[in-house]
Amino acid sequence: xxxxxxxxxxxxxxxxxxxxxxxxxxxxxxxxxxxxxxxxxxxxxxxxxxxxxxxxxxxxxxxxxxxxxxxxxxxxxxxxxxxxxxxxxxxxxxxxxxxxxxxxxxxxxxxxxxxxxxxxxxxxxxxxxxxxxxxxxx
Numbered sequence: 404x405x406x407x408x409x410x411x412x413x414x415x416x417x418x419x420x421x422x423x424x425x426x427x428x429x430x431x432x433x434x435x436x437x438x439x440x441x442x443x444x445x446x447x448x449x450x451x452x453x454x455x456x457x458x459x460x461x462x463x464x465x466x467x468x469x470x471x472x473x474x475x476x477x478x479x480x481x482x483x484x485x486x487x488x489x490x491x492x493x494x495x496x497x498x499x500x501x502x503x504x505x506x507x508x509x510x511x512x513x514x515x516x517x518x519x520x521x522x523x524x525x526x527x528x529x530x531x532x533x534x535x536x537x538x539x540x541x
Contacts, residue, residue, distance in 0.1 A: 410448045419456035426456070432469050434459055434476065466496055 416423045429435040435455065440447040455476075462472045475492060478484040 409442055409445070410450060410452070411445050412448065415448045415452055415456070419453050419460075421456060421460065429456070429459060432473070434469065434473055466500060467492075471496075 410418075412423050412426055416426055419426075426435065430437050435452060438446050438448050440449075458476075459472055462475060463469075467475065471492065475489065478488050478492075
């Protein structure tokens with residue numbers, strides 16, 4: 404097999420749309436195993452690492468932490484794990500997302516109050532200090 408046909412870290416990074424440092428970071432965090440196969444000084448990665456990296460990136464986009472992703476990868480490798488195991492992890496993440504949404508809505512409401520206080524003109528500022536809006540007095 405020619406060197407051009409082998410999946411080195413640079414080629415893996417390019418095909419998975421990440422940089423080399425990302426792959427090294429995932430290896431350090433035990434999300435990816437360093438391959439044992441070498442050709443000369445170069446490690447050769449299996450093709451399935453492309454889909455594994457794409458999975459990691461998608462899971463991150465969904466809000467999963469690297470530790471949670473590691474758990475998902477372990478579930479994927481465990482022949483005894485079930486879809487319910489994965490669904491439970493997703494349910495927990497949905498609850499976290501719902502809490503974040505509630506928090507963001509509170510932030511939005513507070514910011515809108517500040518905007519309203521500031522848009523009412525100079526008289527409103529005299530009646531309600533902007534700093535009071537941050538303390539819920541406004």
